[in-house]
Amino acid sequence: MAVVAEKVPFFSLCVLLDKISSKQGNENKKRLFKDFLDEWRSYHTKLHADDDATNDSFYPALRLLLPQLEREREAYGIKEHTMAKHFIELLGLGKDSQAAQKLINYRNPKNVKGDAGDFASVAYYILKPRCPDKGTMSIAEVNDCLDKIASCNAAKNKDGLKKALMTLIRNQSARELRWLTRMMMKELKIGLSQASILGVFHQDAEDLYNVKMSLEKVCTMLKDPSARLHELEIAVFSPFRPMLGDRASPHKIETTMNNKSFFLETKFDGERMQLHKKGDEYKYFSRGGHDYTSTYGATPFDGNFSPAISNCFKVESCILDGEMIGYNPETKTLGSKGEGFDIKSKDIADYQPMLCVFDILAMNGKVLSNKSLRERKRILDNDVFNPLEGRLVLSEYKEARTKQECIDALNEAIDGREEGIMVKDPDSVYKPNTRKGGWYKIKPEYVGGLMDELDLIVVGGYMGVGRRAGLMSHFLCALAVPPEDPDDKPSVFHSFCRVGSGYSRKELFEFNQKLEPHWQMYKKSKPPAWLHLASGDKQRPDACIHPSKSAILQIKAAEITNSDQFKSGCTLRFPRVEKIRMDKAWHECMSTKEMKDLRQKSDGKLAGQLANADEEGEPSKKRRKIFRKAERPSVLSQFKGIDVSCVTKVSELLSGKELCVINGTTSHSKSDLETKILECGGSIAQNPGSDTYCVIADKVQIKVNNLIRKGSHDIVRSSWLLKCVDQSRLIPWSPSDMVHTSATTKARFSAEYDSFGDSFFNDTSVEELRETFTHVNQVRAISSEEMADVEMTYFPHDSHLGLFRLCRVYMDCNSVVDDPSTSIQCCPLDLSALDLRFHGAKICENLESASHVVVHTKDLSRVKELRNLNKLRRRKFHMVTEHWVKDCIEEEKILNERRYDPPAE
Structure with missing residues (x-):
C-alpha cells in the first residue's frame, strides 16, 4: 500500500523550510506549515479513500521537522567536522583546495564571509555548483538513508555509512543537502519552536508527546485534528517527561504559594529517575527518557539495583518518580556529582545506587496523576513499598506556611552541602514536562549574596x-x-x-x-x-x-x-x-x-553564606533590549603609527640605531616613545628585524611573548630610553632595565653582575641599591603549597610524607589521660597530632584558619557546639575523628571526610 511519504518529494519539504525561515512573524510561519500539513492530509485522504484503518501518518515528515525529538535514530556519529571530511572525500575535493578549507574552517570569519559558524550554509555554497538543481528522492527514501546511517554508525560500519551518504549527495540538490545537514545536526533554525509545530499538528500533541515521548505515537493517536485526547494515559514501561520545578525566591514564597501551606523537601544532588514495575519486570528511565534498565536490572536477578529492592514492594505494579543517588553503605553517607562518580554506570567505587522516591504516578493499573500531591504522598507513605536503608527510601518532607521556615530549610541544606530545596503545592496534580504546575526549586545560587562569585x-x-x-x-x-x-x-x-x-x-x-x-x-x-x-x-x-x-x-x-x-x-x-x-x-x-x-x-559547593530573612538579596534580572547592529570599530589611535612629518630631530643620540616600540606606560604611550626616538636621530620599526638595536616594551603581551620565545632580540623597559634622553647619553643596559635578554647580552651580564643585579665594577647609586635589595627580599621561605608542588614533581613515590601538607588542623582535646609508661597526663589526640605534623600538616592553635577539626571518639562532648560554630563560618571546616588520620596514612591518600563525621552525644 502506498504511503504519502513515498509520493512527496523531499525537495517540497525543503521549499517549505526555506519559506518558513525567511518569513517574519510566528503566525505567518505557522500558517505556512499548516498549509503544507493540510495538503498532506488531503493527499492522504485521496490515497486511502477506501481504507480507514491505514497506519499511514505524518510521522515521516514530522521526524524531519523535529529531529531533536527523534530518539530512534539520534546517533548518526556525524558532527560538522566529520561531515566536512565526508563531503571533501565523496566530492573528490583536494584537501588543500579553497573549497575544502572553507568546509573545514567554517567557523573562521576570515575564510567565510557572512555565514561563519553555520556549517550548513557554508556547505550550501560549496555544493551548489557540484550538485543537481533538484533532487529525486522522496521523504520516505531520505528517512531510509538516515536510518541506514544511524545503524551503520551503531555497528561501526564506515563503508555502509559512506555509501548511504553518497546516495544522498548524488540524488539531492545543494538546497536539500543544506536542510538535511541541519536535520542530522538536529538544529533546523527556522524560527518556529517545537511547541508551535506540535500545536499546529494537533492542540493536544505537545501534552501527549510529554507523556509518550514518541513522535510516532503522537502522529498515530492524533491523526484526526478534530478529535481531542481528554485523558493522557501514563502507562507502565512507557517513559514520560517528568514534572519540573520553577525557580523561586525563599523571601517571596508566601506570595508565590498564595499564603497557603506548602511542602518542603530536600533537593538531592543525583539523577532524576523513573522506576516502572510490573510483577517481576522493571524498567528505569532518566529525565530525558533514556533507558537505564541494563544498568539497574530488568528482573530481580540482574543489574546493580533491582535484586536489592525486589522484596520491598507491596503492590503488583507502579510507577515511581524520584532521584537516584550514590550511597556509601560503610559510612552511611550520600555522594554528590562533585565527587566525580556517575550513578548511572554499572560499577561505582565505594557507592551503591539508592532511589529516593518523592512521587507516585500509577499503582496496580490505576493512573494517579490527577490526584493531589497530598493524596499521592499519603498513598506513597503507606501502601507502596517498605523502605530499605541505602536502597529504596522515601523523601522526607514537612508542611510549612512562612518564609522563615523556607529560609531555615534552605540554610539547613547549605550546611548539609545539599543542592537546595523543593517547595511544592499540596493541591497540585502531576503535569508532565511543565514548570508551571506548583513545584518550585530554591538553590543558593538563586539568592543574591549567598554564592561565591x-x-x-x-x-x-x-x-x-x-x-x-x-x-x-x-x-x-x-x-x-x-x-x-x-x-x-x-x-x-x-x-x-x-x-x-x-x-x-x-x-x-x-x-x-x-x-x-x-x-x-x-x-x-x-x-x-x-x-x-x-x-x-x-x-x-x-x-x-x-x-x-x-x-x-x-x-x-x-x-x-x-x-x-x-x-x-x-x-x-x-x-x-x-x-x-x-x-x-x-x-x-x-x-x-x-x-x-x-x-x-x-567541598565543591559554592554557597559561602546563609540566607537572611531581613535581606532578600535577589539577583537582578536583565531586561531584553533592542539590538541594533553597530559599525565595525576602527583601529584605536594608540595602536596607529605616528606621523613622522611632524617630528623635528634635536640630537644624534640614537643615530644609526633602529628601535621597535611594542608598548609603553600610562605616562608615556607608544607614540610618545617613538617621537623621542625620532627626535634623538634614531629610526623606528613596527616589527623588529635583524638590524633592530632593541625592542622597547613594559607590558608582556602576546607579541612580546612571541619575541621572548624567539630569543633573538633584547627587550628593554621604556625607563632606560627615558634615562638616556634625560642624561643626553647612551647608557649601557643593566639587568634592571631588561624584560628579556638575548644570549649575547646575558653572557655579558653574567660577567659584570651578580645574581641580584649588583655590578662588579660600577659604583652603585641609592636607587640601584634599593633595586638590588628588592631582588634579595624576593628570596623567601617556601610555602606549604609550593612544597606540595615540589613533592609531587620530584618525589611522586614518596609524596605521602607530605600527605597533609595543605591541611590546617585544630585538635579539639578537652580531656587528658594518664600515660602508664611515664605517669604523665596527656591529650588522647597527641599521637594523632604528631602523625599529622610528621606528614606535613600545620597544627592550628585556634579554629580561625582551620580546614579540619579532629575530635576523639571517646570525647564527643563538643561535636554539637562545633557544628553550630561551623554554621556561622563563611568557610566551613571538616570535622573528623582520629580514625581519619590513621586511615589516610594507611591508604596514603586523603580520604573523603564525610565518612568520618563524628556523631553528637
Whole structure:
C-alpha cells in the first residue's frame, strides 16, 4: 500500500523550510506549515479513500521537522567536522583546495564571509555548483538513508555509512543537502519552536508527546485534528517527561504559594529517575527518557539495583518518580556529582545506587496523576513499598506556611552541602514536562549574596550559530598559574570552564566589539605556549586571545566538579555570567592556587553564606533590549603609527640605531616613545628585524611573548630610553632595565653582575641599591603549597610524607589521660597530632584558619557546639575523628571526610 511519504518529494519539504525561515512573524510561519500539513492530509485522504484503518501518518515528515525529538535514530556519529571530511572525500575535493578549507574552517570569519559558524550554509555554497538543481528522492527514501546511517554508525560500519551518504549527495540538490545537514545536526533554525509545530499538528500533541515521548505515537493517536485526547494515559514501561520545578525566591514564597501551606523537601544532588514495575519486570528511565534498565536490572536477578529492592514492594505494579543517588553503605553517607562518580554506570567505587522516591504516578493499573500531591504522598507513605536503608527510601518532607521556615530549610541544606530545596503545592496534580504546575526549586545560587562569585579570564571563544552567527557566543575561561615572583604578572593559564549564558544579546555584541581586534585563530599544530588545555586538546576553542588583551568575567555557578575536559582538572556546574568586569585588570583573575583553596574549604559547593530573612538579596534580572547592529570599530589611535612629518630631530643620540616600540606606560604611550626616538636621530620599526638595536616594551603581551620565545632580540623597559634622553647619553643596559635578554647580552651580564643585579665594577647609586635589595627580599621561605608542588614533581613515590601538607588542623582535646609508661597526663589526640605534623600538616592553635577539626571518639562532648560554630563560618571546616588520620596514612591518600563525621552525644 502506498504511503504519502513515498509520493512527496523531499525537495517540497525543503521549499517549505526555506519559506518558513525567511518569513517574519510566528503566525505567518505557522500558517505556512499548516498549509503544507493540510495538503498532506488531503493527499492522504485521496490515497486511502477506501481504507480507514491505514497506519499511514505524518510521522515521516514530522521526524524531519523535529529531529531533536527523534530518539530512534539520534546517533548518526556525524558532527560538522566529520561531515566536512565526508563531503571533501565523496566530492573528490583536494584537501588543500579553497573549497575544502572553507568546509573545514567554517567557523573562521576570515575564510567565510557572512555565514561563519553555520556549517550548513557554508556547505550550501560549496555544493551548489557540484550538485543537481533538484533532487529525486522522496521523504520516505531520505528517512531510509538516515536510518541506514544511524545503524551503520551503531555497528561501526564506515563503508555502509559512506555509501548511504553518497546516495544522498548524488540524488539531492545543494538546497536539500543544506536542510538535511541541519536535520542530522538536529538544529533546523527556522524560527518556529517545537511547541508551535506540535500545536499546529494537533492542540493536544505537545501534552501527549510529554507523556509518550514518541513522535510516532503522537502522529498515530492524533491523526484526526478534530478529535481531542481528554485523558493522557501514563502507562507502565512507557517513559514520560517528568514534572519540573520553577525557580523561586525563599523571601517571596508566601506570595508565590498564595499564603497557603506548602511542602518542603530536600533537593538531592543525583539523577532524576523513573522506576516502572510490573510483577517481576522493571524498567528505569532518566529525565530525558533514556533507558537505564541494563544498568539497574530488568528482573530481580540482574543489574546493580533491582535484586536489592525486589522484596520491598507491596503492590503488583507502579510507577515511581524520584532521584537516584550514590550511597556509601560503610559510612552511611550520600555522594554528590562533585565527587566525580556517575550513578548511572554499572560499577561505582565505594557507592551503591539508592532511589529516593518523592512521587507516585500509577499503582496496580490505576493512573494517579490527577490526584493531589497530598493524596499521592499519603498513598506513597503507606501502601507502596517498605523502605530499605541505602536502597529504596522515601523523601522526607514537612508542611510549612512562612518564609522563615523556607529560609531555615534552605540554610539547613547549605550546611548539609545539599543542592537546595523543593517547595511544592499540596493541591497540585502531576503535569508532565511543565514548570508551571506548583513545584518550585530554591538553590543558593538563586539568592543574591549567598554564592561565591569567581573572577575568570577569557582566553578563548567559540563561534555562534543562528541568531549569534558571526559572534563569539561562548567563551573559554581560565585560571592563572601563580608566577614564581609574586610581583610578576602570570604568564601561564589553565583552561577551567566554558560559559555561554547570563548576558543579554546587546552585552554579547558589545563584548565582541571590545575583543574583536585581538582574536587569533587557535592552531592545533602550534598552540599558544601561555594556554594549557587538557590532554587531547579537549574544549579547544575556535579562536584564542591573550589574557593581557582580554577581560575578566564574574561568574556564578552551582558547584565545582571534577572534569578531565579542562587542564585545571575541575570545572563549574551550571556557570553563568553575572558581570563583565572591564574595570578589573586582567592579571587579577582567579589563580589555580585560589581555586585549590576554595575547593578544599567548600567541598565543591559554592554557597559561602546563609540566607537572611531581613535581606532578600535577589539577583537582578536583565531586561531584553533592542539590538541594533553597530559599525565595525576602527583601529584605536594608540595602536596607529605616528606621523613622522611632524617630528623635528634635536640630537644624534640614537643615530644609526633602529628601535621597535611594542608598548609603553600610562605616562608615556607608544607614540610618545617613538617621537623621542625620532627626535634623538634614531629610526623606528613596527616589527623588529635583524638590524633592530632593541625592542622597547613594559607590558608582556602576546607579541612580546612571541619575541621572548624567539630569543633573538633584547627587550628593554621604556625607563632606560627615558634615562638616556634625560642624561643626553647612551647608557649601557643593566639587568634592571631588561624584560628579556638575548644570549649575547646575558653572557655579558653574567660577567659584570651578580645574581641580584649588583655590578662588579660600577659604583652603585641609592636607587640601584634599593633595586638590588628588592631582588634579595624576593628570596623567601617556601610555602606549604609550593612544597606540595615540589613533592609531587620530584618525589611522586614518596609524596605521602607530605600527605597533609595543605591541611590546617585544630585538635579539639578537652580531656587528658594518664600515660602508664611515664605517669604523665596527656591529650588522647597527641599521637594523632604528631602523625599529622610528621606528614606535613600545620597544627592550628585556634579554629580561625582551620580546614579540619579532629575530635576523639571517646570525647564527643563538643561535636554539637562545633557544628553550630561551623554554621556561622563563611568557610566551613571538616570535622573528623582520629580514625581519619590513621586511615589516610594507611591508604596514603586523603580520604573523603564525610565518612568520618563524628556523631553528637
